[in-house]
Amino acid sequence: MLHSEPSLGEGIFSRFPMHPLICLNAAIACLLLFTSPIARADTPPKKISLSDFPAAAVEEVVVPVPSEIFAVLDKLGNPNWKGQLRDGKTRTPEDRARIALLLGNVIAEGFVAVEAEDAERVKELGRQVLTLADGINVRKSVIARSKSITDKADQRDWRGVRAEFDGALQDVRGAMQELNDQDLSQLVSLGGWLRGTEVLTSIVDGGFSKDGTELLHQPELVNYFDRCIGSMGGRLRKNPLVASIRDVLRKIGPIVSEGGDKITPEQVKSIHDLTHGVNQQIVEGNTGN
């Protein structure tokens, strides 16, 4: 096993008679081992200065997949997930940015349906993923996922369905990046995050668990999404829906920069209202502009 503890020196000195020369050799070996660069470097510093890392030496923040958050929620209790489910079927919009956002939104909704153990809704959402993927030319990448979602929902294999929704998100993003649609790929992640945050704040606001507030402490992630929009092409950046989302991110940013335990119920409600509003725009296409 790679991760097992190394058994350095185990039994060596107790099994063999100790010739003085062997002792000397062993001592030299130990000295070499514990003064070698490898041994020294394997004891990491207890504290480092992150400012020693220039921007080029820092990879952009790793966006969590929905199931990372739902894995925590599983441990916190059992809220009314059915009450969080969104009604209705979405139509595929013409605006590609909105399709990408809606696709992420629908995938996140899939996780809610899994938590609610609503097999029919899960299957419906699986089909919507396929339809929306078709709208941005990445249908092929999720055909198998869509089928697996249906099969696993029929078997009530909820863990399996979650894995398929996670996989669908990754596959769609991967396919978009292969098509050099990096910006749209980011919008898929953003759409998922917005719907996930809306649901999370609704649960926390409903008194499900104070520990849930902790999950909102995501300052770098919010800044990252803001930077992503900032680096998008002019046309996409000026898309009314995308601009509206950036506005929301900039309002949420200062709130989630607080430590999780410092976020007040009013702030949770505020994040909920902001994300709910923008998610409605994603679903209904009304940006109010």
Next chain:
Amino acid sequence: MNFFPSLCLNFGSRKLKNRFALVALALAAWSPCLVHATVDDALSFAYEAALPYYKQGFSIRKDAWGGDLGVREKKAVSSQLFKGNNYWFLMATDLKGATLSVHIYDDNGNLVDAESWQKGRFAGARVSPKATGTFFAIVQILKSPEDRTPWALVYGYK
């Protein structure tokens, strides 16, 4: 994707049959979005390092991070981690004779490894965040026969 043929070369031994299974995992989990072709082989080794944790119930992320570094050069990979989850970060290189390390720090620069190990071309670190927030996986090449060493990093959670 070039790691599949390279890992099939010595398929005769039991060890490499295991490797084949690992490749299946890697293929299932591989995502092209953030990984360059030069680190494909390193990535297959990173998934190899992740396999024992996968068997322990950790979900291994399909995204991976990688590149190449000089000896003693460090890189930080920032991650949003959640209190309540356990995470394993696994790093590897395909370069024989190279050794590397990965350790996790919080956003104040404090070491937060719950445990870590380093074995040749593989390294791993586990973290159980005490608070939700941004964390940094600091990756480093400790020793290498080459100027630049390809590396890949994956992580799993449960």
